[in-house]
Amino acid sequence: NRRQFIREMGLVAGAGISAGAFAAESTAAGNLKLYPGKRNPKHNLKVQLTNKAWATGYNNFYEFTTNKELVRHPFYMDKFKVDPWQIQITGLCEKPFKIDTQQLIADMGLEERVYRFRCVEAWSMIVPWSGFTLRKIIERAVPKKQARFVKFTTAMNLKQMPGIARLPAYPWPYTEGLRLDEAMHELTFVATGIYGKPLPKQNGAPIRLVVPWKYGYKSIKSIVKIEFTAKQPKTLWESLAPDEYPFESNVDPKVPHPRWSQATERVLGFNNRIPTLKYNGFGKQVASLYKK
Numbered sequence: 001n002r003r004q005f006i007r008e009m010g011l012v013a014g015a016g017i018s019a020g021a022f023a024a025e026s027t028a029a030g031n032l033k034l035y036p037g038k039r040n041p042k043h044n045l046k047v048q049l050t051n052k053a054w055a056t057g058y059n060n061f062y063e064f065t066t067n068k069e070l071v072r073h074p075f076y077m078d079k080f081k082v083d084p085w086q087i088q089i090t091g092l093c094e095k096p097f098k099i100d101t102q103q104l105i106a107d108m109g110l111e112e113r114v115y116r117f118r119c120v121e122a123w124s125m126i127v128p129w130s131g132f133t134l135r136k137i138i139e140r141a142v143p144k145k146q147a148r149f150v151k152f153t154t155a156m157n158l159k160q161m162p163g164i165a166r167l168p169a170y171p172w173p174y175t176e177g178l179r180l181d182e183a184m185h186e187l188t189f190v191a192t193g194i195y196g197k198p199l200p201k202q203n204g205a206p207i208r209l210v211v212p213w214k215y216g217y218k219s220i221k222s223i224v225k226i227e228f229t230a231k232q233p234k235t236l237w238e239s240l241a242p243d244e245y246p247f248e249s250n251v252d253p254k255v256p257h258p259r260w261s262q263a264t265e266r267v268l269g270f271n272n273r274i275p276t277l278k279y280n281g282f283g284k285q286v287a288s289l290y291k292k
């Protein structure tokens with residue numbers, strides 16, 4: 001679409017991460033006093049954090065645009081309303097519930113964790129997330145015996161999210177899924193903040209998933225629904241290209257993406273490449289999930 005392209009080029013001219021253009025952040029509303037949660041010493045990777053300008057300025061959020069540096073532009077983010085925001089927990093569980101996200105945060109409490117994050121496109125970052133384990137939500141909902149998977153769904157609002165109409169072949173809304181045991185794992189995190197503040201909209205405000213041993217697309221943003229299912233749910237990326245984005249999608253340097261190698265990665269903000277680690281470095285914690 002030529003008009004779209006010209007418009008985006010105009011915006012790009014004003015962008016530029018290092019210049020810190022349009023640095024004003026549109027974060028979700030939230031009780032700032034809760035942030036950052038107390039740093040959890042068990043999940044405190046002792047490596048240099050990614051510069052915040054990169055983590056909040058280079059984003060994948062296809063509901064808005066495929067241009068990573070433009071997602072955060074007020075042109076997109078100003079229309080995106082994230083407060084109030086309800087999240088529904090439903091499907092095969094004894095105690096389904098629907099709750100305002102700010103209330104959920106107040107109920108669950110926040111902690112801070114530093115995780116490595118690895119995108120399937122072979123870039124990575126190291127960021128401090130504020131949030132709580134997904135397990136806490138699951139325990140409140142009490143899954144039924146038949147529940148074996150958890151499906152996640154992002155909001156779909158065509159007026160607020162112009163990228164959806166530009167990708168009509170995509171099976172919107174954005175959905176993701178985990179096995180129930182993966183979802184219950186101690187590392188599986190629900191983030192509502194980053195760098196000690198509520199999530200900027202472009203990072204998936206007001207509530208997103210972070211699954212640090214899987215490729216970044218599993219870490220679904222701006223969630224409105226969490227659903228327990230008996231069957232493995234179809235995800236957006238798996239429906240589009242099952243060979244490229246399979247359901248499991250654990251980080252593995254030895255398994256190349258069909259179109260590029262996964263052996264190394266570019267850390268945002270640096271020019272060199274570093275080796276990618278199996279399970280993104282979380283093998284000790286998660287390898288046992290995949291013993292046949």
Ligand code: MTE
Binds near residue numbers: 055202
């Ligand atoms: N969630 C939604 N709803 N839409 C998206 O386009 N992109 C995914 C994931 N979650 C995406 C999403 C991909 S490919 C990555 S790498 C991460 O979000 C990027 O998260 P970040 O922008 O906070 O770095």
